[in-house]
């Protein structure tokens with residue numbers, strides 16, 4: 074289908090983009106990779122009168138470490154994450170995530186900022202950002218504000234971004250030595266959204282005790298789920314088969330999936346249990362130096 078007509082603007086700076094967003098208010102939409110927005114427009118589920126294409130704004134596609142943080146510009150594309158030496162060498166959970174998003178064609182366009190701003194609980198990055206305890210940086214006419222990712226997904230397709238704000242950067246605390254993570258996703262076929270998926274990130278201290286644990290769930294509720302009870306049961310303990318079994322069970326109980334074409338809710342809850350167990354085992358192996 075052909076989308077409804079719209080006016081198209083291409084600002085060259087964040088300030089210009091914010092000016093346009095303010096001028097056109099709720100009738101305007103930011104266009105990044107367009108991999109979610111354009112299909113919605115074609116289906117007539119979104120009908121913005123003004124598209125503000127931010128792709129020509131420079132300085133929004135970095136992937137670098139600075140000030141104790143991994144800083145990822147909102148316009149970094151999945152393909153950039155996939156090719157980044159930094160991500161490949163130090164952020165296995167992020168690499169796992171980007172590699173299972175859609176297909177190479179979509180990954181060449183889709184941006185990490187768009188993936189998060191869309192607020193879709195079926196998208197893969199939200200769970201990973203919950204596991205990594207990221208912070209989302211947004212800029213509007215009042216300046217910059219930083220939103221912990223735990224407060225970023227407020228309801229289905231809903232975030233605290235106002236219509237005059239742009240997501241500009243994602244900041245992830247650099248994991249200390251002894252950290253490892255993994256993202257595991259079950260999809261009906263390659264390129265599909267998750268039936269369910271789990272991100273796990275662990276930091277294991279010298280004595281083998283879990284210092285930090287982060288667990289995020291994809292497509293397991295009306296918004297991305299942080300499995301707090303599962304994280305709590307791991308922290309301060311030596312991670313073994315039994316603690317992983319307990320955490321996996323708790324994650325399953327914290328999930329709230331709906332029955333749909335991808336399967337009944339009961340099946341998906343059990344899938345969360347199985348994937349959490351496997352993701353934690355892999356995260357532990359990686360925290361201990363494995364691949």
Ligand SMILES: Cc1cc2nc3c(=O)[nH]c(=O)nc-3n(C[C@H](O)[C@H](O)[C@H](O)COP(=O)(O)OP(=O)(O)OC[C@H]3O[C@@H](n4cnc5c(N)ncnc54)[C@H](O)[C@@H]3O)c2cc1C
Pocket residue numbers: 102103104105106107108109110111112147173174175176179182183184185186187188190191195196197198234238239240241264265266267
């Ligand atoms: C065939 C196909 C398969 C897919 N499979 C998956 C999958 O398996 N996993 C997955 O996670 N995703 C999947 N997606 C969805 C898609 O990859 C993501 O939603 C995409 O990354 C969104 O990013 P974008 O840059 O394309 O955003 P856009 O489509 O440009 O924008 C999405 C929304 O976010 C807003 N927005 C974008 N950037 C910003 C910003 N910087 N600041 C504020 N608001 C912003 C837009 O206004 C719009 O409302 C799939 C998409 C397709 C077409």
